[in-house]
Structure formats: structure tokens, C-alpha cells
Amino acid sequence: MDDAGLIEIAREVPAKSLKAPSTVSPQLRRSISGLAAAAAAGGGLPKGWTPGNAEEWKAIIAQMDAQALSVAPALAAMFPHTSQVRQIAGVTVRDIAPASQDPAKSDRLLVHFHGGGYALNGGEASTGEAVLGAHYSGMRVISVDYRMPPDHPFPAAVDDALSVWRALAQERPASAMGVFGTSAGGGLTLALALKLKDIGEAFPGALATGTPWTDLTGASDSYQVNAEVDGVFSNFDGFAAGMAAIYAGEAGVTHPLVSPIFGDFAGFPPTIFTTGTRDILLSDTVRAYRAMRAAGVTAQLEVHEAMSHAEYIYAFDSPESAVAFGDIARFFDEHLSD
Amino acid sequence: MDDAGLIEIAREVPAKSLKAPSTVSPQLRRSISGLAAAAAAGGGLPKGWTPGNAEEWKAIIAQMDAQALSVAPALAAMFPHTSQVRQIAGVTVRDIAPASQDPAKSDRLLVHFHGGGYALNGGEASTGEAVLGAHYSGMRVISVDYRMPPDHPFPAAVDDALSVWRALAQERPASAMGVFGTSAGGGLTLALALKLKDIGEAFPGALATGTPWTDLTGASDSYQVNAEVDGVFSNFDGFAAGMAAIYAGEAGVTHPLVSPIFGDFAGFPPTIFTTGTRDILLSDTVRAYRAMRAAGVTAQLEVHEAMSHAEYIYAFDSPESAVAFGDIARFFDEHLSD
Numbered sequence: 175m176d177d178a179g180l181i182e183i184a185r186e187v188p189a190k191s192l193k194a195p196s197t198v199s200p201q202l203r204r205s206i207s208g209l210a211a212a213a214a215a216g217g218g219l220p221k222g223w224t225p226g227n228a229e230e231w232k233a234i235i236a237q238m239d240a241q242a243l244s245v246a247p248a249l250a251a252m253f254p255h256t257s258q259v260r261q262i263a264g265v266t267v268r269d270i271a272p273a274s275q276d277p278a279k280s281d282r283l284l285v286h287f288h289g290g291g292y293a294l295n296g297g298e299a300s301t302g303e304a305v306l307g308a309h310y311s312g313m314r315v316i317s318v319d320y321r322m323p324p325d326h327p328f329p330a331a332v333d334d335a336l337s338v339w340r341a342l343a344q345e346r347p348a349s350a351m352g353v354f355g356t357s358a359g360g361g362l363t364l365a366l367a368l369k370l371k372d373i374g375e376a377f378p379g380a381l382a383t384g385t386p387w388t389d390l391t392g393a394s395d396s397y398q399v400n401a402e403v404d405g406v407f408s409n410f411d412g413f414a415a416g417m418a419a420i421y422a423g424e425a426g427v428t429h430p431l432v433s434p435i436f437g438d439f440a441g442f443p444p445t446i447f448t449t450g451t452r453d454i455l456l457s458d459t460v461r462a463y464r465a466m467r468a469a470g471v472t473a474q475l476e477v478h479e480a481m482s483h484a485e486y487i488y489a490f491d492s493p494e495s496a497v498a499f500g501d502i503a504r505f506f507d508e509h510l511s512d
Numbered sequence: 513m514d515d516a517g518l519i520e521i522a523r524e525v526p527a528k529s530l531k532a533p534s535t536v537s538p539q540l541r542r543s544i545s546g547l548a549a550a551a552a553a554g555g556g557l558p559k560g561w562t563p564g565n566a567e568e569w570k571a572i573i574a575q576m577d578a579q580a581l582s583v584a585p586a587l588a589a590m591f592p593h594t595s596q597v598r599q600i601a602g603v604t605v606r607d608i609a610p611a612s613q614d615p616a617k618s619d620r621l622l623v624h625f626h627g628g629g630y631a632l633n634g635g636e637a638s639t640g641e642a643v644l645g646a647h648y649s650g651m652r653v654i655s656v657d658y659r660m661p662p663d664h665p666f667p668a669a670v671d672d673a674l675s676v677w678r679a680l681a682q683e684r685p686a687s688a689m690g691v692f693g694t695s696a697g698g699g700l701t702l703a704l705a706l707k708l709k710d711i712g713e714a715f716p717g718a719l720a721t722g723t724p725w726t727d728l729t730g731a732s733d734s735y736q737v738n739a740e741v742d743g744v745f746s747n748f749d750g751f752a753a754g755m756a757a758i759y760a761g762e763a764g765v766t767h768p769l770v771s772p773i774f775g776d777f778a779g780f781p782p783t784i785f786t787t788g789t790r791d792i793l794l795s796d797t798v799r800a801y802r803a804m805r806a807a808g809v810t811a812q813l814e815v816h817e818a819m820s821h822a823e824y825i826y827a828f829d830s831p832e833s834a835v836a837f838g839d840i841a842r843f844f845d846e847h848l849s850d
Contacts, residue, residue, distance in 0.1 A: 180538065180541060180542055180545060181545065181549070182531060182532060182545055183545045183546075183548040183549040183552055184529040184530055184531050184548060185529070185530040185544075185547070185548040185551060185552075185740070185741065185743060186527070186528075186529055186530075186548075186551070186552065186740075187527060187528040187529070187530060187740045187741055188527050188740060189524070189525060189526050189527045190524075190525040190736065190737075190739070191522040191523070191524055191525070192522055192523040192524075192525060192733075192736050192737060193520060193522050193736065194520060195731060195732065195733040195736070195795075196731050197727075197731050197732055197733060197795065197799060198733075200518065203518060204518055206523075207518060207519065207520055207521045208521075209523070210521040210522060210523040210524075211519070211521040213523060213524070214521055214524065389535075393533060393534050393535050394533065394535055394817070395530075395533040395535060395536075395789060395790070395817055395818040396789055398528065398530050398531065398533070399530060399737075399738070399741055399789065399790060400737070401528070402523070402524075402525045402526060403523065403525055403737055405523060451733055451734055451737065451794050451795055451798060452733070452737060456789050456815075457533075457535065457789055457817050457818070460789060460815045460816070460817055461535060461817050463815070464816070464817065464835070467839075468835070475813050475814070475815060476813070477794075477798045477801075477813060477815060478798070478802070479732070479733055479795050479798055479799050479802065480733040480795070497802070497806070501805075
């Protein structure tokens with residue numbers, strides 16, 4: 175059956191006023207209400223707007239990174255750790271050791287790619303999720319500060335990811351390392367694995383992709399359904415589509431290392447996916463999960479009530495965040511091997 | 513932390529026009545467009561309306577059951593089977609043998625509870641999902657035509673479920689039987705297991721709950737987010753809330769055998785959950801899955817792109833439906849033991 179004769183009828187959904195539900199923790203309710211308040215105050219980017227040139231990109235990136243950094247002290251106070259800036263294979267990384275480090279896991283290592291649409295959250299702003307991953311897993315984390323647009327479009331991020339990975343894989347078995355990341359970092363996690371498969375090098379022992387940006391064409395259904403519902407990432411059109419375009423550059427958004435949904439996941443290592451019911455990337459997540467299952471990969475899908483995109487990072491004081499990172503830590507415990 | 517000082521701010525979501533996405537099969541796209549067309553034609557129940565007395569309930573139930581039955585010939589043609597009406601322990605059941613029956617699984621049996629808000633889809637209208645489950649599993653299915661309101665409110669459905677279960681469990685090990693159902697049938701699947709736990713009787717080998725109605729209070733976030741998005745079950749307020757009230761009766765909607773989310777799932781058998789990103793019971797499903805995981809139960813969550821409530825039953829010609837039932841069949845294969 176094809177689309178011949180299919181008459182497209184759209185579903186008309188009326189305007190809504192969404193309350194923070196009673197079905198989540200007070201901490202998550204507070205986060206949901208806070209995001210709604212920010213939206214109501216009109217503090218975000220103008221709807222549909224995207225920077226017009228490199229200077230505008232750099233200005234807005236600097237502004238948004240400063241905003242992301244503002245929560246770092248509270249996060250550091252709650253999740254004690256040391257963080258050391260290093261270079262590995264010419265790439266800047268942050269080497270994070272949690273106070274909770276488990277000596278029994280000293281042969282293991284996690285590699286982290288930050289989110290931010292392949293444009294935001296570079297530098298010090300990159301490590302919030304890495305600290306949480308280190309804390310909950312009890313493992314050391316190497317968080318990769320990969321190069322980004324506007325100066326460095328694709329494939330710079332994938333090249334940097336691969337360079338760091340290869341250097342680390344010379345010092346320990348690939349199977350003793352896990353790779354994780356959220357949003358663009360989840361997409362880059364999948365892109366690195368696709369690249370390793372292409373060049374015939376060993377996979378990590380397991381992957382954890384949080385609400386991964388797997389389809390930069392914007393085709394996923396949740397871009398419609400959860401537009402303006404998601405409190406963190408409200409719309410694809412405009413700024414996010416702009417980030418997709420400047421990241422993809424000449425390769426285009428359908429390149430499988432840009433949009434991993436167009437890649438072949440057969441043979442992939444075990445992978446855990448994390449998302450939420452309000453997540454604008456719910457469909458990007460679910461589609462990649464389904465593609466892995468169809469390819470026979472061991473995959474696990476975790477969905478959290480009323481959570482927006484990556485909110486398990488931002489609502490780091492919530493029990494739901496602890497559950498999300500606890501599931502990821504347990505998944506690495508089960509699937510990494512020294 | 514409690515809610516002290518929490519200022520509730522609602523998220524304002526503008527009206528939307530949702531297209532059938534390009535990310536699903538032509539068959540599912542056709543189903544999504546068909547549901548949107550039905551909504552556009554205003555063919556559903558008046559918004560917010562619920563019957564006022566038993567006579568009105570019976571009239572609308574008869575009308576909706578006739579509508580549900582209209583697809584039975586097409587489904588039967590595609591999934592050949594025999595169906596025999598029997599009585600087990602005084603309860604009407606349909607004993608369904610698929611043409612695909614696998615002799616290697618003849619010691620196993622599936623028990624099915626139909627959906628329909630504990631009010632609809634009785635009699636011949638009850639067996640669509642049972643036929644699909646039988647076909648994809650290659651197993652015989654006993655589909656229970658449990659008593660329903662307005663004449664028979666809770667606990668009649670649970671009593672009937674238990675009576676049939678006990679009779680079947682006298683003839684074979686409980687572990688050789690799986691129980692499955694969608695919507696109210698998914699809720700009843702969980703309620704039966706809670707009841708078996710209460711009375712100290714053996715669990716089924718595994719459970720499959722499709723988009724289960726686990727919280728009849730209507731608190732789940734997806735009742736807001738996916739209201740008028742879901743093409744099958746558009747709103748809780750009105751008719752669905754009415755079904756919840758006439759089913760619960762004097763026990764009330766917070767009774768754990770009415771709303772299993774208020775029960776304790778510790779010790780439950782392995783359970784697979786199926787839902788979709790447009791499902792109005794996405795949150796009812798996710799919350800029950802999370803509660804099982806928190807209780808240490810082996811649980812698996814399957815979410816399908818752009819699917820509305822129970823659409824894997826209605827879009828039975830779609831490859832997505834085959835995947836959903838294939839996952840359920842495989843789950844029973846893995847977890848039942850003769």
C-alpha cells in the first residue's frame with residue numbers, strides 16, 4: 175500500500191492551558207511551573223527567529239551559554255566532584271571525578287558529549303550532565319568539548335569525538351567504556367557508533383542516549399504535538415532549524431552522521447534511551463529506539479511523566495532525575511565489561 | 513521539599529493543526545488521517561457529554577458496539593481463526609484458535625480482557641484484539657466477556673476475570689498462561705494480578721498491558737497534553753469520566769482494583785507495556801511502567817510513533833501493528849513456562 179488516494183486531513187487541536195500535574199514530585203512540578211513562567215514572561219527567543227550570520231550566532235551562543243552556566247554552582251554543591259580541563263588528541267575535555275567514585279569501577283570510564291543543538295553549551299557550560307552521570311554511576315567521566323559551528327560545522331564534532339575515543343581506547347578495552355549524552359550529545363553518541371561501525375573499530379560496551387536529536391530534518395511527529403508544550407525546547411522552526419542547518423553545512427541534514435535515524439543500527443551495542451511525555455524529541459527518541467529494536471539491538475526505553483526535553487538534567491534536585499540517571503548507571507553496570 | 517510556596521503557572525499552548533507525519537507507514541498515515549477526518553466531521557460524542565441514566569448508557573453502548581463490530585469482517589479475513597462462545601465458571605468467553613496456531617505452544621494459553629472503558633465492546637465486539645493476539649502469538653486465546661455497567665459495576669469485571677482465571681489455572685500451570693488486554697482490558701489485567709497477589713494465588717507467567725487505564729481519577733498529564741490530539745480517545749472529561757464513575761460505583765475511582773496505579777506492583781510477573789506518542793493514556797502507561805520498575809519488576813516499555821490510544825488494534829493492516837503484537841508475542845514466548 176502506498177499513499178495513492180490518501181486524502182490528508184489534519185487534526186485540529188484547540189488552544190490549551192497545561193497545568194503542572196499532581197502525578198510528579200514537588201521538585202519536578204516546580205521545574206514545570208518555572209519553565210511555564212519563563213514562557214509566559216516571553217523571555218525566550220522570538221518565535222521563528224534564527225541568527226542571520228556568524229556574528230549573530232556567536233552573540234546569542236555566548237548569551238545562552240552564560241545562562242546555562244548560572245546553575246553550575248548549585249549543581250556542584252549538590253554533586254561534589256573534581257573537574258580538570260585537559261587535552262586528549264588535541265581536543266579539549268573535562269576530566270570529572272565524582273566524590274562518589276567507586277574504586278571497584280576504576281577500570282571503567284564514561285565518555286560524555288554535551289547537548290545544545292551542536293552550537294550551545296561549549297566550554298564550562300558543557301559539564302552539568304557529565305557531573306550527574308559521574309555522580310550516579312560512581313565512574314570517572316571524560317566530557318568532550320567538541321568543536322562547533324558557526325566556525326566548525328559537521329564533521330568537526332564527529333571528528334573530535336572519534337579522536338578522543340580512539341585515544342581512550344588505546345588505554346583500555348572499548349568494552350569497558352560507555353558513551354552518553356543528551357539531545358545533540360545523544361545524537362553524537364549514535365553518530366560516533368555509526369562512524370566506528372563504518373571504519374570497523376570496536377564499539378563501546380554500551381550507549382546511553384537521552385532524548386537524542388536523531389532527525390535534524392524536523393519530520394518527527396512530536397515536533398508538532400509537543401511544540402509549545404515542551405518547556406525546555408519549544409519549537410523546531412526558527413532557532414533549532416537554524417542550528418541544524420549551520421551544523422550540517424554542506425553535508426546536509428539527511429547525512430546519517432548528522433541525523434543518525436538515517437543510519438543502520440545493526441550490530442550496535444546495548445543502548446538505553448531516556449525521554450519524557452512532554453519532550454519535543456519524544457518521537458526522535460522513540461523512532462531511534464524502534465529502529466534499534468528492528469535491527470535486533472538490545473535496547474531499553476525509559477519515558478518519564480510530564481518531563482520536557484532533557485529536564486532530568488535541569489531538574490537535578492528531583493527524584494525523577496535520580497531515577498533517570500540511576501537507570502543509566504545500572505545499564506552501564508550491566509553492560510560494560512573490563 | 514513540598515509544594516509550599518509553589519506558584520502554579522500554566523503553560524499556554526496555541527491551537528494546532530496536526531498533519532499525519534511522514535515518519536510512519538502509509539497504512540498508519542491512512543488511519544491517522546481517517547481519525548482526523550472523523551473528528552473534523554463532528555461524528556463523535558458531544559464534547560463533555562455523558563449519559564444521564566442507565567437507559568441512555570445502554571443506548572449509546574449499543575450504538576458504539578455496533579460501530580466497533582463493523583470492522584470485524586475485514587479483520588477476520590486478514591487473520592483467519594475460529595471463535596467459539598463458551599461458558600467458563602459461569603462467565604461467557606470466546607475461545608479463539610488462530611489458523612497460525614503453533615503446536616509447540618499447545619500447553620500454553622493466553623487470557624484476554626477487551627477494552628472499552630469497562631462499558632463498551634461487550635459481546636461479539638470484544639474480540640478484535642484477541643484475534644490479533646492469537647494470530648501473532650500462535651496461541652489459543654480465551655477472551656473474557658466480563659459483566660459491565662450500567663447493570664454490573666465494579667467488582668463484577670474483576671470477579672469474572674478471577675473466576676475464569678481460576679478455572680483455567682486448575683487445568684495447567686499458572687506460569688504457562690499469559691494475560692493481555694488494552695485500555696480497560698489493560699487495567700483489568702493489572703487488577704487481576706493485584707487481586708491474585710491479595711489472595712495469595714499464583715501469578716500468570718507474564719502480562720501484556722496495552723495503553724492501560726491505570727488511573728481513573730484523570731490525573732495523568734497526557735489527559736491534558738494529548739486531549740484532542742489522540743484520534744481514538746479524545747478527552748477524559750465527559751463520556752470517559754462518566755464510564756469511570758459508573759464502573760467504580762461505590763468503591764470509588766481511587767480503589768486499587770479500579771485504578772491499579774494506586775496498587776503495589778511488588779512481586780509482579782514480567783510485564784510489557786505498549787503505547788504511542790499521541791496516546792491520551794501515554795501517562796497512565798508510563799506511570800504504571802515506572803511504578804513497576806521502582807518495585808523491581810521486569811518490565812518493558814514499547815512506544816510507537818504518532819499512534820493514538822489502542823491504534824495498533826484499529827490499524828490492524830499496518831506494519832506498526834504487526835511490530836506491536838510481535839513484541840507482545842515474543843515477550844510471552846520468553847516469559848511463559850509450561
